Amino acid sequence: MPKKSTPFPKKRRQARTELADGQPECAHGRVPADLDLEIDAPAEILELIEAWTGSYAQAVAWYDTEPLPSFGNVTAATLVRQGRADVVRAYIERIADGGYA
Secondary structure, eight states: OOOOOOSSOOOOOOOHHHHHHTSOOOGGGSOOHHHHHHHHHHHHHHHHHHHHHSSHHHHHHHHHHOOBGGGTTBOHHHHHHTTOHHHHHHHHHHHHTTOOO
């Protein structure tokens, strides 16, 4: 019986070093600083939230599901995906200082 062919060509696996060789060099061989901030934003925000909620699981639940009235009832996760992690940090800090939502 003949083998079925897939419509997708087989991809050749590349080592990480081969992939990196094709990328433009950044200063010091690192990711640009502004990109580092965006990658670390959810982790940093979850750490701030965990201080209130008492557990990582509850922090994730709040981050993903709690609508924020100050931002049209969108979640913190949505705001971070939109590149607005700074406003989420400010919101959390304002609440931590005794401010209102």
